[in-house]
Structure formats: C-alpha cells, structure tokens
Amino acid sequence: MTILDLVKTRNVLLDGGFGTELIKRGFPRGACPEAWNVERPEVIGEIHRRYFEAGSDAVSTNSFGGSRIKLASYGQDRRCYELNRAAARIAHEVRPGGRFVGGSIGPTGKFLRPQGEFTEAEFEESFAEQARGLSDGKADFLIIETQYDLREALCALRAAREATSLPVFVTMTFSRGPRGFFTVMGNSVGHCLEALGREGAVAVGANCTLDSADMAVLVKEMRATTPLPLIAQANAGKPLLSGEGEVTYSQGLEDYLRFVPRLIENGANIVGGCCGTDPEYIRRMAAIVKKGVD
C-alpha cells in the first residue's frame, strides 16, 4: 500500500517540528542540520521514532535544507546526494510497517532571476540531485515544503518528477494579508494549487507561517480550488524567546488542538504540525485526525 492508497481510505497524520527537536538534543547553533544525517544518525533516527510512536503515519526526513544550493551556504554542496540519501535511509530504518517516509525538500533560500541570480535550470538541477539522494535512500514519497515562490516550487516539482518515480506532495507557505492569503512573492492560493496540480503534484496544501486557527480558514479556501488530497501543517503560533533563551510558541498546545477538527471539517486530508509542534502535539492530534483507527 502506498501513502496515496492510505489517503483514499482515511485522514493521514504527518509529523511535527524537527529543528526544535534537534536543538533539544544538543544541535549547535549555526551548524548544518543535514550534516547530522552522517555525523549523528542515531539522534535523527530517535526523533523519527518518537513521531512514529506518537502516531505519525509518515515522517519527513532531515533534509529540508538539502538542495545543493542551500547546502552551499554551509559549504556542504558536494555532499548533497550523500546527505539526502542518508536522511532517507535513517527514516526508512526506523519506519514501522504500514508507515511512510516523506523526503523533505525545502526552499533554496535564494531567488530566481530577476529578483535573484539563479536560473530555473540551476534550481532544477539543485533539486534533482537532492531528489535522487532521497529516492535512493528509499523515501516512499517526496514532500516539497514551505515554498514561498510558486516558480521555485514548480522547479522542485519538475525536478523531483524527472529524477525519481516517487509521488510528490507540495506545500506552499501563505501569509494572511489585507487582501487575503498570498505567498510573500504574491502568488494566490488558487493559482498555486492549480499550477502544482497541473505539473503532477499528487497532494497539495500549506504549511508554516499560520497558526491552526488561520490555517483552518485557509484550508476552506484551498478546498474550493483543488480536487487533490489537501495537506495542512500549521505552526503553533509565533515563537517567543525569553531573555534566557527559552522558546515557547504563542498559541500553545490546547488552543492549537481546538482548531484541528476544523482543519478536517474544512477539507484537509493530510494533517501534521510545523514550527512549535512536537511529538506530544502529534500524539494529541492523532486522537482527532485518526479517530476510529486502530
């Protein structure tokens, strides 16, 4: 059974935040997260295991910044294939039967021309290498996430489909502005989801930026624009840092959970957390999202 088969039978639960889990386990400031797929695989595997135990049907690999262009910011671009393959392998090894591994692909952090210096071909090449690594490490599907530029998301999607035979999920990140939901580049919800569907994404949706209350509103709008399975992964509000360096999120667990049923009522089929959520959030979300599942 593939994850798409599962989506056809019931709502699916993804995982929550990863960076914060890494930091809890001593990940040093300023280091390259993907390097830990080789240096500290046991830590990465343990985080995935915690999410699977909490009820995640699928986890996202530690490869959000694993495109060659993003890795170049850390001088790690030559390790692109290696670090991505390792990311998928670690998750694959701890994956229980009937669960899935999503190979995470985040943005490059750079702009395409004319705002930036990169061409679409360069972006595609950078994402293709990452996708090959994730596929060879036995990811079950790819999840292109937190995309703020539709053009970049389409580069990643084309590259992923060309380089692998895996099903590809895509989430964009939208802000709520005076005229509604848009990406920072000005892409509308309808435009994004239609274009992604046309280019062959098998599930589409949104993650990050919004808390679960705003995400529920966005889900309704997204549902009206696409027949595809819909993904929603909200933040637990905004991060609040105390002077001592302790991070909390403005929404908090109970308020976050209040809107999870509404995500589903409004049409989300694939639900997970994002910044500020942890295995405890996922455990509590499982009771809502997978109600009635053994």
Place this chain on the structure above:
Amino acid sequence: MNKEELFARIQKAIIEGRKSEAEDLAREAIKARLDLTEVIEKGYVPGIQKVGDLWEKGEYFLPELITGGECMKAAMAVLQPELDKAQIKTKSKGKVVIGTVEGDIHDIGKNLVASMLSANGFEVIDLGADVKLEKFIDKAVETQSDFICLSALLTTTMLGQKKTIELLKQKNLYGKFKVLVGGAPANQKWADEIGADGYAENAMLAVKLASRLMGA
C-alpha cells in the same frame, strides 16, 4: 517637459519598476541642470514610498519591493557622480550597519531592509550574513554609524541580538548606537527585554522606525 512632469514620470517609473526608464530620467534631469537634491526628494523618494504603501496594502509583494529598490539604486548610481562633481552632499538620513547575526545564513529579510533603507536615503553598510557579533560593533565604531541593525531568522541565533547588546555594554558603547532588531521570531517584547532601541516587523516599518529615531 517641466519639472513637475519629470518628477511625476520618475515616480511612475519607480512605482512600476522600470529600471532603464528610472536611469534615463536621471540623465534627463542632469541634462536639464535641475537641482538634483530636489529630483531625489520630489521624484525618486516619493516613488519608493508609494511602492512601500502599496506593499502594506497587500497590492504589492516581494518582487515589486525588490525591483523598486533596484530601480532606486540604478538611478542613484547615475546621479551620484554628478552630485560628487558639484560637491553636493545629499542629506543622509543616517548611517546604518546591518547584517544577519553569526550562525544564521538567512539573508532575504536583511537584504530587503538594507535595500529599503538605502532607497529611502540612509547610508547602508551591509556586512552580509553569519556576521561575528564583534564585527557589528567594530564597523559601527569605525564608520561612526547611527544604527546597528541585527537580523536573525532562528530562535537560536536570535540570542546573538541580545549578546551584541551585552557586548556593547561591556565595551561602554551601549547607547552610542541605536540598535534595531528584526527577523521572524523577533518582536517588540523581545526588543524591550534585551534593551534594543527598536523592532520592526517588516522592511517598510524599519524605514519608518529608523526615520523616527533620527527625528525625521
């Protein structure tokens, strides 16, 4: 074309993000021997301010802001040699040392703030991303800056903003520069808590904040 018409066309070129036209109009202003300070203040600056207004209203997005900043930069590059030749000092609204703090490689937001400050008449020294905290201070001392602007996208690197202020205190330099903080996890409460002079949620508000702090 009279002066007023030229100013209107300059504004329109900036608002619509047409770089070569913004440059051509600068050349036209030079040829017509206009007061270039007036050209900047009544043509270019209102243009970029309108871009900012449209962004705040949700009509414009990042690409328009970035393009607007680039048009300003291109036009200023045409005007600057003439200003230098005539020994005209354009009124700098203030000098800014800006960068993303050490351990943090995210620079999209920082670049935008730098570009908008520069487009609005501030003198900007951009140190880039992953900047050693000491370097902010050294550069600010060296250039006699008015501002130190610290960007951080991560909750972990945000502590660098606090540490920079602590370093300023250790060096008896606290209060000598106005320290502004920004980045996704930052907020006013954080700025108050660490003793920064201000926080802005976005690039346009950063320009307003810096202008206000300079008494403009």
